[in-house]
Amino acid sequence: MYKSEKKTIFNVLAIYLSSTLLLIATLFTSYYFYQQEQLIHNEKEILKTHSLELEDELLTLHQDSTENYKYPRFKNFKSAIYDVDKELIFSTLHEDVKSLDTEFFINNDKSYYILPIKPYYLGAAYMVIEKDTTPVDFLSDLIAIAIVVVLITIFTSLFLVKLVLKPLRENLHLLDNFIKDTTHELNTPITTILANIETLDTKNCDEKSLRKFQRIKIASLNISNLYQDLVYLLLNHKASFKNEDLNISNILNERVQYFTIMANAKKLAFDLNIQDDVVFYADKNKYERLIDNILSNSIKYTKKSTTITVNLTSSTLSMTDEGKGMTQNEIDSIYEKYRRFDNIQGGFGIGYSIIKSIADEYKIKIIIDSEINKGTKVTLKW
Template identity: 70%
Template structure:
C-alpha cells in the first residue's frame, strides 16, 4: 500500500494551514511594531523640533533686545528656520521648502520635518516661527524583513518535523496494516488457484441440472475472488515491480478474458456480443493489460441488469465495452478514478477497479472516454 503521495498531501495541507496562520500572526505583529516605532520616531522628532523652536525664540529675543534698526537673521547648525508676521506673511526664511500652511504645529514634507509655534510678544515683528530639520529615516524595515524571514524559516523547519512526528504513529499502524494485507493476500493465492483448477477438472456432463447450477455458482464466486486477488496484488506490488513490456496480441488476450468472465455473465443471463478484430497488437506488460480489461469487463457485468447485452468491440486503435445497466451521472463519472470510490453499496468490491485502470492508462498513454446515461447504461472506450 503506497501511502507516500497521501502522506505528502497531508503534510502539505497541515504545513500550509500552520504556516499561513503563523505568517498572518508574524505580519500583524511586525506591522504593529513598525507603526509603533514610526509613531515613536515622530514623537522624538517633534520633541527635538520643540527644543529647536525654543532656541530660535530665545535667539530672536536676544536679537530683538540688542539690535538697532539693522540686524542679521540668526543661523543654526542643526536646523533651519523662518519667521512670519501676524498675517502669516513671510518675513525671513532659511528653509529648503516654501511653507504654504501654518495651521499644523507639526508636519512632514518631502524629507524634512517642520514645527510651527506662535511668538508672543512679537520679536522682530514675527508672530509665527517655523523650524526645519532633516527627517530621520526609519531603518527598522530591513531589519524587520530579515527577522521575519528568519522566523518563517525556523517555523517551516520546526513545523515540518512536528508534522512528521505527529504522523509517525499513523504511519506505523498503516505499515502494520499494509503488511497484514500483503500476507493475507499471499495466503489467498493457493486456495483460489486450487479451487479454480479443481472446478475445471470436474466433468460437467456427469452432473445433473441442480449440481450444475451449484457448480456454476462456485465457479462464478471463485472467479470473483480470483479477480479481487489479482487487483490486490497489483495495488500492493505494482510500485515494486518494473513493467515487462512486449508486443501483445490484444485480440487473443481479449478473447481469453471474455471467456474467463463468460461464467459470470451466464449467471446473470447476459448476452456477450463480441466483435474483435484479429491481430491487433500493442506494446505493454501483459499482466497490466489483463488487469485493465478485467476491471472494465467485470464492472460491466457487475453493474448491468439481468437479461441484457454487453458489447465488446476491438478495432485497430480502440477497445469499447458497453452495458445496459443503471448508468452514472456526470458527477459520479468525474470522481470515478478515486480509490475506494463506490456508487452502488449493494454490489461487492472495494472501489479500487477504476483506480487501477487510471494508473495503467496513464502509464501507457491510453485515452479513456466514459459515456453514461442513467437507467440506460455505460460505454467505456479506450483509444491509443
C-alpha cells in the same frame, strides 16, 4: 502517502498556515506602523525643542536695538521664518518648503516642522525647522524575524498535521499489511483450485452438478482476478515490466471470453464492436489488468439480463453497462484506494485505483460518463 492523506495534509496546512500567516502579518504590520508613529513622535519632539530655541533667539533679536539683525544659526538644525502672508523673511534651509500647511513632514531624509508663532518677532508668523531624519532601519530586521516566524510556523504545522494523521496512517498500514499477508496465503490455494478446475472432466456430470461446477469456476475466477489486483498493488506496480506492441483487439476478445462465465451467471449479453488488429505499446499483464478491472466492474454493477457494450477503435476503448450509475461526487472520488460505493458487491475498492495507475503510466485518458439508473460508460482514450 495516500492521495486522501496528501489532500488532508494540504487542506489542514492551508487553513492553519493561512490563519497563522494572517495573524503574523497583522501583528507585524501593526508593529511596523507603531514604530513609524514612534519615530514621527520622537522627531516631532526634537523639532519642537529646536523651535523653542529659535523662538527665544528671535525674541532676543527683536528686542535688540542694533542697526541690523544677525539671523540665529544652529549646529544641529536649520530654520526659516515666514511672514503672515507666507512670504519668506529669512532662511538657512537646504531647500524652500512648498507649503506651510502641514505641521510635520519628511522629505529627502530631512524632517520638517512648521510652527505658527505670535507675536511676530522680526515679522515671523511661521517658523520652519529642518533637521536630518534620524535613521531607523527596523524594516529589514522585521522582515528577517517574520521569515523566521513563518518557517517555524510551517515546520510546526507539518509536525502537528503528521501527529494528527498518525493514527490514520497506522490503520492504513495495518490494512496494507493485512492484504499483503492475505495475498501471500492465497497464492497456493488459488493456483491449486484453478489448475484442478481446468483438468476436471465435466462430461459425465448431470445438469445440477454442472451448475454447481460453473459457480465454483466463477468464484475461482473472481478470486483469481482479485489476487492479480492485489499482487499488482503489493509489488508496487512492478509485477512485470515488459512493454511491447500488443494486439489489444485479440487481448480484448480473450478477456471478454474469460469473463463470459461470470456474465452468463447474470444473463448478460455482450455487444462487441472490436476493430481488428489495434496495436498499443504496453506491458501485457498491465493492459490485461486494465481491461479486467473495467470489465469486471461493468459485470458486477450492471443489472441482470442487460447488455454490456464494448467498443474498440484505433484510439479509444469503451465499455458501457446498464447499471445503477454513479453521481458526480462518486465519479470524482472513484480513483481513491479502498473507495467502495456498494457494500453488497464484494471487493476491496482497489479496481479504479489500479485502472488510474496503469492509465497514467501509459498516458491514457479515462472518461467516465454515468447516469443514475441508466448506466455507466467508461472510455479509455490514447
